[in-house]
Amino acid sequence: MQDFLQQVVSGIATGGIFASLALALVLIYNAMGLVNFAQGEMAMLATFTALSLIQRGVDYWIALPVTLVLAFVGGVVIQRVVIRPVERAPVLTLVIVTLGLATLINGLAGFLFGYVPRSFPSPFSVQTVSILGAFASYQDLGVIVVSAIVLVLMYVLLQRTPIGLAMRAAAHQPEASRLLGIRVSWMLALGWGLASAVGAVSGIMAAPALLLEPNMMQTVIIYAFAAAVLGGIESPLGAVLGGLIVGVTVNLAGAYVPGVGGDLQLAVAFAIIIAVLVLKPNGLMGRGSVRRA
Amino acid sequence: MTALRNAPPRYALVVLVVLFFAGLPTVVTSFQSLEWAGVLIFAIAIMGLNVLVGYNGQISLGHGAFMALGAYTTAILVHRYQLNYLVTIPIAGLLTGLVGFFLGIPALRLSPLYLALATFALAVVTPSLIKRPEGLTNGVQGIQLLPPDPPPLLSDVFSLVNGGQPMTSEQWLYYLSFAIALLLFWVAWNLIRHRPGRALRAIRDGEVAAAAFGVNVAGYKTLAFGLSAFYAGVAGSLYGLATGFVSPDTFPVSLSFQLLVGAVIGGLASIAGPLVGGIFTYWLPIVSSQFVSDQTWIPSQISAVFVNAGPAVTYGALLILIMIFAPNGVVGLILSGYRRLRDRLRGAGERGTGQMPPDHQTI
C-alpha cells in the first residue's frame, strides 16, 4: 500500500510535467486549430538555455524566470517568422511546418550542445519526506508545486485578465475580434509565446530525471499528446487532468504490470491516445466537435 | 510513328529516366549501385505516402513503422524460416498492406490532425515495440541478412554489357529495386489516372461532395491506407535486404519524417514527385555531411557534430521554406515554370487555360 501511494505521488509529479507540456499544446490548438509538433523541441531548447545560464553561475531561481522570458520571446519570434506566412494554409501544411520546426530545432540543439546527455541541476533534494504514511521525495514535491504554480498562473491569465479574454476571443472568432480592435495576429503570437514558456517549464522540470540531450522531449511529447487528447484537446483544465491521469497511469503500469517497464511505458501512452481517439474523440472535457475536422 | 510524335513530351522524359536508371550500374561502382538502390527504395515508400497524403488528403507521420514491419517480415521469414527472399517481398507488402488497411478503419473517424498525432505516436513507439518479442525479432541485436546472389542468367546478360564483369549482389539488389519501383510506379500511375484516382482526389477535395457523387468514401479511404502501407511494406522489405541488417534503431522516428520530407519536397499529388523526393532524401544527409567533412578549414570537432546534426537542420529548414514558398514541391515548381514559359512562347492568348497545379490545399 505504501509503495502504491509512493508510485501515485511520483506519478503526480511526472503528471505535472506532462500537464505543462499538454497545456502548451492546448494553448496553440485553441489559438489556431493546430497541434504543434515542435512543442517538445522548443521546451528542450529552452532547457538548454537554462542550463547554459546555470553553468555560467546564475542562480537556479533567477535562471528559471529568465529562461521563461526568453522562451516566451522565442515563441513569439517563431510565430512571427515561421508560422505567420502559412497561417491561413490548410492543416496539412501547418503540421508539416511544425514538424520541420521540430527537426530544425532538434538539429540546432545537437549542433550547439552536442548529443552527450548532461545532468541538469535540481534545486530540490532527492531526500524523502513522509506524508500520510507515504514517502515522497522533495524532488517530486518540488515538481508538483512548480507545475501547480505555473498552471494556476496560466489559468488566472487566461480567465481573469483582459488580455486573456482578448486571446480567447481572437481564438474563437478572429473576424469579430478584429472589429472590436483586438490585434488578432499579435494574440496568436502571444499564444505561441505563452505556450513556449509553459512548455519550457515542463522541460526544466523533466531534465533532472531524464538527463538533458536533444532527444529528451521526444518521449515526453508523446505523453503530453496523450494527456491533451485525453483531456479533450481544447480544454486547458482537461490538459492538466489528462496530464495527471497519464502520469499516474504510466507510473503504476510501469511498477505493477509485468513486462511494462522502461520504454514500453510509451506504448501505454500510445494505447491511451488510440483508445481516446477511437472511443471518445472529444476527450474528458472537450466540447463538441473538433475544429478543422 | 505519328503516335510517338504526338505523344506529350513527358513520355520522352519517362523513357529517358528509365534508360538512365537501367544503365546506371554500368557506369557507377558496385557500392554506388547499392546507394542508388536506396534511392529507389525511398522513392517506393514515398510513392505510397504520396497516394495517401497527396492524392487522398489523409496524413501519416508513421510510414517508417510500416517500413519496419515490411523489413522485419522479410528478415524473420528469411532468417528463421529459410524462405526465399524473393518470395518474402510480396508477403511483406501484403502483410503490411493488410495491417495498414485495418489501421485505416479507426483512422476513418479521425480528423487529419488527430490522424497525424496518432501516426506520429506510432512512429515513436515502433522501436520499443520491436524490441519486445525478443524470440522473434532478436531484440536490440537485430537480424543479419546475407546479401543475395544474382540469378546466373541475369548475371551473364549483365556481363555482356559491362565488359565481362559479372553482376555483384549489390548490383542485383539495385536491379531488383529498380524493377519493383518501375512496376509500382506504373501501378500507381494507372490507378491515379482512372476511376480510383478520381475517387481518391474527390474525397481529398471534399468528402461530403464526393459522397454525394456516389463515391464510397470509407471504402476508398481505407483502401488508400492499405495501398499506401503496401508500398511502404515492399520498400521496407527491400530496405532490409539492401542494408543486410535490421534492428529497432534502423527505424527511428526520423525515418518517418524523412519520408514525409521526400513526399513534400518532390511534390505531393504528382507521379514524378516521389522519385525526386527519394533522390533528395537519400542523398541530402550523405552529401551534406560529406561536403562538410571535406572542408578542411572547418575544425574537426565542429564538422563531426555537423555530420550528426546537419541533416536535421537542413531537412527542417527546407521543409519550412518549401511549405512557405513552394507548397507544390520541386515538381510543382518545375511544372509551373514550364507552363509559364510555354504560355509566354505561345502568346498571352491561352493564359488561364492551363491546368491548375496539383492542389492539395483542400483537406
Added chain:
Amino acid sequence: MSNLLALEGVRAGYGQTRALHGVSLSVGEGDIVALLGANGAGKTTTLRAVTGGVRWEGSIHFAGRSLSRMSTESVVRLGIAHVPEGRGIITQLTVDENLRLGAYLRRDRQGVRADYERVFDYFPILRERRELSAGALSGGEQQMLALARALLMRPRLLLLDEPSLGLAPLVVRSLFEIIRTINEKEGVAVLLVEQNARIALELSSHAYVLEVGRVAVEGPSAQLKEEESVRRSYLGY
C-alpha cells in the same frame, strides 16, 4: 457641415469578382444614414470596405483622416463600431465577457463603469443574462448584445449591418427605437444597412440605394419614401 465619413469612388471586390464599382456616400456628424438595396447590391461590402475587411480602391475618409491601407483594428480604434452581418457575437464567451470586449480598448475605468449602467438601462435583459453563454441568447437578445457591446466602444460612428435580420417585427420595432434614442442622446452617427427599406427610411434622415455596386438613387429619406417610382423599382414595397 463637415462629413464624419466620406466615401468617394470606392471600388472593392473579392478575388476576381467586383462587388463595388465606385460608390460615393457621406455620413454627417450625428446623422442616421440608410444604405438600401437588394441582396448582392454591395451594401455589406461597403461597410466592410470602411473597416478594412475587404481590399478597396478610391478614397474613404473618417473625420478628415484617410483610411487607406489601414488595418481593421486601427480603423476601429479611430471610433468606428461595426456590428457585422451575423452580429459578430462571440458565442463561446459569456454575455459579460462579450461586453467587456467592447470596452477592451478603453482605459477610463470610471467611464466604462458608467457606460455599463447606461447600456443596461437600454437593454435590461442583458443585465439578467450577464453570466450566461452568449450562444444561449435568442436572436433579438444577441442583436441587443451586439449593439450594447458596440456602444461600450464609445464610437463616433456606428455601422449596422441588417440589424433586423431574422427578428420578429415587434422586436425590430423596439430595436430601432433604441437605435434612435442612442443616436439622439449620445450623438452617435449611424450608417445603417437594411433590406427592410420601410423601417430604415423612417429612422434615417438620408438614404442611398445601391444597385449592383453603384449608388442608383440618393436623397433625403422622407423624399425617397414618397417617390412612387423609387419605391416601386428599388425598394419593392
